[in-house]
Every structure is written in C-alpha cells, then in structure tokens.
Amino acid sequence: MKLNWGTSIVIAFVLFIGFIMVMVVQMMSSAELEHDLVVESYYQKELTFQEDLNSAQNAADLEHQVTVEVVSEGVQIIFPSAFDFSEIQGEVYLYRPSDKALDFTVQLHLEDGEYVLPRSLMEAGIWKVNLKFTHQNQAYLIQKKISI
Incomplete structure (x- = not known):
C-alpha cells in the first residue's frame, strides 16, 4: 500500500x-x-491582600528590622529593643511548598525580644515563614524563605 x-x-x-x-x-x-492551591480559602485570602501589603510596608518602614533567621535550635525571631514586648500580639505561619500537610501556625508568646521555634517542629527542607503581629495597634507582616 x-x-x-x-x-x-x-x-x-x-x-x-x-x-x-x-x-x-x-x-x-x-x-x-x-x-493543590497554595491556600485553601484562596478568595477569602484575596480580600485581605491590601491589608497584607500595608502590613508588609509597615514592617519595611521600621527603623530597626525584625530578624528571622535559622539557628541551631530552630528558627529565631528577634524583635528590636524599641518594641514593648508585652504589647506584641501575633502568630507565625510556616508554609511548606512541597507538602501542605506540614504547614502549621504558632501563636507568639514573648517573654523578651526573642522567640525561637524549635527545630523539632519542622522537617528538613524549604519553608516560607509569615510573621504577622501587631504592636501598638499597628499591623506588621514579615515574609521570609528559609531552609532547614
């Protein structure tokens, strides 16, 4: 053929x-x-997007920055000494891009200007840390990508 x-x-x-x-x-x-979607309530999250942008700008405008770094004990968050630690309210949301089952949120409980998330709470890999807190009725948002 x-x-x-x-x-x-x-x-x-x-x-x-x-x-x-x-x-x-x-x-x-x-x-x-x-x-999977990055967040379950995508549309709900979109409604607060401008608030998050304003909070991130407030954090960027700080004279002394809040630091988020990986140390041997875990993830260390250090607030500037200019902050009154008793007035800080907030939470730390850890997002694992590769597995949403590992995502978790921890409420901030400060005794001084430093907070440490234990390494035992996190598996090795890439994490995105979202630190949301208020101080004197001002909202702040700090986002950082870390590797454990």
Missing part, C-alpha cells in the same frame, strides 16, 4: 494526539505531582 500526503498527515495528527493524551493521563494520575 502506498501512502499519500493526506494519509501521512492524518497519521501524524493521530500520533501527536495520542502522545498528548498519554502525557495528560500520566501527569494527572501521578501522586508525586499534587495540584
């Missing part, structure tokens, strides 16, 4: 569509490739 150019084009299209279908099925059924 002799193939003409029309039959060759149809065969090429069928092979291409078959290849694409195999790739789609493979990608959708793979347990390694989770297709």
Whole structure:
C-alpha cells in the first residue's frame, strides 16, 4: 500500500494526539505531582491582600528590622529593643511548598525580644515563614524563605 500526503498527515495528527493524551493521563494520575492551591480559602485570602501589603510596608518602614533567621535550635525571631514586648500580639505561619500537610501556625508568646521555634517542629527542607503581629495597634507582616 502506498501512502499519500493526506494519509501521512492524518497519521501524524493521530500520533501527536495520542502522545498528548498519554502525557495528560500520566501527569494527572501521578501522586508525586499534587495540584493543590497554595491556600485553601484562596478568595477569602484575596480580600485581605491590601491589608497584607500595608502590613508588609509597615514592617519595611521600621527603623530597626525584625530578624528571622535559622539557628541551631530552630528558627529565631528577634524583635528590636524599641518594641514593648508585652504589647506584641501575633502568630507565625510556616508554609511548606512541597507538602501542605506540614504547614502549621504558632501563636507568639514573648517573654523578651526573642522567640525561637524549635527545630523539632519542622522537617528538613524549604519553608516560607509569615510573621504577622501587631504592636501598638499597628499591623506588621514579615515574609521570609528559609531552609532547614
């Protein structure tokens, strides 16, 4: 049987569509490739986006910055001495991009200008730290990417 150019084009299209279908099925059924949203309540989070931007700007405008760093004990958060520690209220949200089951939130309880999240709470890998706190009715948001 002799193939003409029309039959060759149809065969090429069928092979291409078959290849694409195999790739789609493979990608959708793979347990390694989770297709989750970053946050569950995406639209609710979008409503507070401007507040988060304002809080992040407040943190950037501080004369002495709040530091978030990895130390041997875990993640250390150091507040400037200009802050009255008894007036700081807030939480630390740790987000693990690779596995949302590891995400957790910790309430800030300060006895001095330093707070340490124990390393035992976190598995090794990349984490995103979101520190939200208020001081004298002013909201602050600090976001940092760390590696444990």
